[in-house]
Amino acid sequence: MVYQLYYWPTIQGRGEFVRLALEEAGAGYVDVARGENGMKALMAALDTDDHPSFAPPFLQAGTLTIGQVANILLYLGDHLPLAPRGEAARIWTHQLQLTIADLVAETHDTHHPVSSSAYYDDQKPEAKKRAAEFVKERIPKFMEYFARALGSQDYFNGAHVSYADLSLFQVIAGLRYAFPKAMARSEKQHPSLTALHDRVAQRPKIAAYLDSARRLPFNEEGIFRHYPELDH
Amino acid sequence: MVYQLYYWPTIQGRGEFVRLALEEAGAGYVDVARGENGMKALMAALDTDDHPSFAPPFLQAGTLTIGQVANILLYLGDHLPLAPRGEAARIWTHQLQLTIADLVAETHDTHHPVSSSAYYDDQKPEAKKRAAEFVKERIPKFMEYFARALGSQDYFNGAHVSYADLSLFQVIAGLRYAFPKAMARSEKQHPSLTALHDRVAQRPKIAAYLDSARRLPFNEEGIFRHYPELDH
Numbered sequence: 001m002v003y004q005l006y007y008w009p010t011i012q013g014r015g016e017f018v019r020l021a022l023e024e025a026g027a028g029y030v031d032v033a034r035g036e037n038g039m040k041a042l043m044a045a046l047d048t049d050d051h052p053s054f055a056p057p058f059l060q061a062g063t064l065t066i067g068q069v070a071n072i073l074l075y076l077g078d079h080l081p082l083a084p085r086g087e088a089a090r091i092w093t094h095q096l097q098l099t100i101a102d103l104v105a106e107t108h109d110t111h112h113p114v115s116s117s118a119y120y121d122d123q124k125p126e127a128k129k130r131a132a133e134f135v136k137e138r139i140p141k142f143m144e145y146f147a148r149a150l151g152s153q154d155y156f157n158g159a160h161v162s163y164a165d166l167s168l169f170q171v172i173a174g175l176r177y178a179f180p181k182a183m184a185r186s187e188k189q190h191p192s193l194t195a196l197h198d199r200v201a202q203r204p205k206i207a208a209y210l211d212s213a214r215r216l217p218f219n220e221e222g223i224f225r226h227y228p229e230l231d232h
Numbered sequence: 233m234v235y236q237l238y239y240w241p242t243i244q245g246r247g248e249f250v251r252l253a254l255e256e257a258g259a260g261y262v263d264v265a266r267g268e269n270g271m272k273a274l275m276a277a278l279d280t281d282d283h284p285s286f287a288p289p290f291l292q293a294g295t296l297t298i299g300q301v302a303n304i305l306l307y308l309g310d311h312l313p314l315a316p317r318g319e320a321a322r323i324w325t326h327q328l329q330l331t332i333a334d335l336v337a338e339t340h341d342t343h344h345p346v347s348s349s350a351y352y353d354d355q356k357p358e359a360k361k362r363a364a365e366f367v368k369e370r371i372p373k374f375m376e377y378f379a380r381a382l383g384s385q386d387y388f389n390g391a392h393v394s395y396a397d398l399s400l401f402q403v404i405a406g407l408r409y410a411f412p413k414a415m416a417r418s419e420k421q422h423p424s425l426t427a428l429h430d431r432v433a434q435r436p437k438i439a440a441y442l443d444s445a446r447r448l449p450f451n452e453e454g455i456f457r458h459y460p461e462l463d464h
Contacts, residue, residue, distance in 0.1 A: 051324050054331045054377050066323055068330040070302075075323055091298055091307055092283050098300040099286045105337060113345050113358065115365040126345065126358050133347040145286050 001079075002028040004060040006042050009033040011222035012174070012215075014104065015057040017069050018076075020166040023209040025080035031214070070097045073163040082163045089157055096149060096156055096164040100171055103142045107171075107178065108223050110134045110230060120220075120227070131230035135182040139175065140189075147190040154199060161203065168193070169200035174224030179231045233311075234260040238274050239289040241265040243454035244406070244447075246336065247289040249301050250308075252398040255441040257312035263446070302329045305395040314395045321389055328381060328388055328396040332403055335374045339403075339410065340455050342366045342462055352452075352459070363462035367414040371407065372421075379422040386431060393435065400425070401432035406456030411463045 003022060007015030009031070022029045033042040033056075045065075046053065053067030059075070066072050074094050077083025083093050108116070113130040114123040146168060150156055155165045172193060176183045187194045200206055209215055218224055235254060239247030241263070254261045265274040265288075277297075278285065285299030291307070298304050306326050309315025315325050340348070345362040346355040378400060382388055387397045404425060408415045419426045432438055441447055450456055 049380055049383065051327075052377065052380055053327070054334070054374075064320055064323065067327045071323060071327050071330055074306075074326070088296055091296065091303060094306070095283075095285070095299045095303045098303055102286070102337070105334070109341065109345075113341075114361045115369070117369060118365075123361075126361065129346045129355075129358065133350075137347070137349060142286075145284065148281055148284055151281065 004030050004032050006032050006045050007057040009038055013222045014069050016170055017167045018057050018072050020170055021073055021076050021082050021163045024166055024205050025082055070101050073097055077163055084157050093162045093164045100167045106138055111225050135232050139182055139186055143186045143190050147192055150192055165200055169197050172197040177218040178224040178226050181231045236262050236264050236292040238264050238277050241270055245454045246301050248402055249399045250289050250304050252402055253305055253308050253314050253395045256398055256437050257314050302333050305329055309395055316389050325394045325396045332399045338370055343457050367464050371414055371418055375418045375422050379424055382424055397432055401429050404429040409450040410456040410458050413463045
């Protein structure tokens with residue numbers, strides 16, 4: 001099976017959580033919009049009336065088209081060695097992923113607290129207020145939660161990596177880029193999460209991916225944006 | 233199996249999506265925090281280190297504790313007649329639910345665009361801006377999407393109701409309460425969604441539930457709040 005990933009071609013964004021999973025599993029995949037005529041193919045696929053997606057990313061897997069990051073990962077976890085098999089651990093992994101999705105949405109809203117279709121510059125005063133709250137209340141609350149969920153394990157499910165671990169790696173990498181000051185404080189409090197980040201980064205397939213041209217750099221078009229005025 | 237639902241006792245909030253599913257399935261359940269010493273039990277259950285939930289609602293099902301609304305519904309859909317059984321339809325139903333969850337989060341942020349822990353009155357100017365955008369851009373975009381996903385079917389999966397239909401009913405009911413002017417416009421454009429709302433409301437078990445004391449009224453502590461200054 002060669003998967004077809006549909007996502008914006010110039011950002012990590014929400015698509016990156018899927019890319020990391022496909023890379024870790026060594027799955028064959030085409031990052032459609034990064035190929036020739038890719039944006040045209042993305043827009044055409046978005047336009048379908050057959051199980052349409054509200055927004056990218058979505059994944060074609062044979063005859064299936066699957067939207068929503070957590071849903072894509074749930075599916076991949078059932079077909080690739082990216083999640084435990086038992087019902088309890090499968091549900092728990094998905095629960096963690098959905099909580100990561102909440103944090104990602106809140107991160108987006110630090111730079112777009114009024115409107116996702118307007119420019120950052122047009123909502124800067126509101127962004128400063130929201131980001132101040134995010135840095136003071138939300139990063140600590142989420143990180144404390146994930147540290148509690150991890151406990152003293154190597155990964156959320158013990159010895160075996162899952163898509164939730166890959167996603168938490170990405171969130172930590174992204175928050176480090178966007179909010180270096182706030183994350184330096186947070187990581188001092190939760191060394192177990194830094195260790196999880198490093199453990200994922202050092203996995204051979206992830207390390208090779210991060211070192212490749214397939215890994216786009218963070219930038220100010222994605223979810224994790226470095227605006228120094230928002231980081232305290 | 234008697235399920236134990238843990239959620240705030242005085243609001244519909246996110247717990248309502250789970251309540252509606254349990255009611256439609258005729259499942260036995262205890263709404264723990266609404267019983268004697270219920271808030272104490274809720275706070276104690278939140279405090280666990282064993283598969284903790286980031287926030288209510290969470291559901292106890294035998295030895296399992298499941299957090300995140302969409303995850304709870306995925307689980308219930310696998311065990312009660314609330315979702316189709318085939319992989320493609322099961323994934324599609326979950327995808328719709330996750331998109332509904334995104335809309336619910338955006339609805340919350342219309343009255344709390346800066347901070348979820350601060351009062352509405354302390355973020356009113358920002359709320360007015362965000363709500364204006366929500367009413368103008370987001371309600372139309374989401375409703376157009378759900379109408380497209382529904383097509384000419386009775387329910388999202390054809391003849392059989394699923395938890396996603398129940399959740400869309402709840403979103404429409406909630407948005408009607410919070411944004412009556414905006415929703416009147418939207419419903420004129422998408423009569424198929426109004427019909428879906430009515431179809432769900434008239435299902436015998438849902439109708440009995442809505443008519444019972446178990447259904448809390450909408451209020452200004454929940455997700456869907458009626459602040460006339462935000463509705464245009």
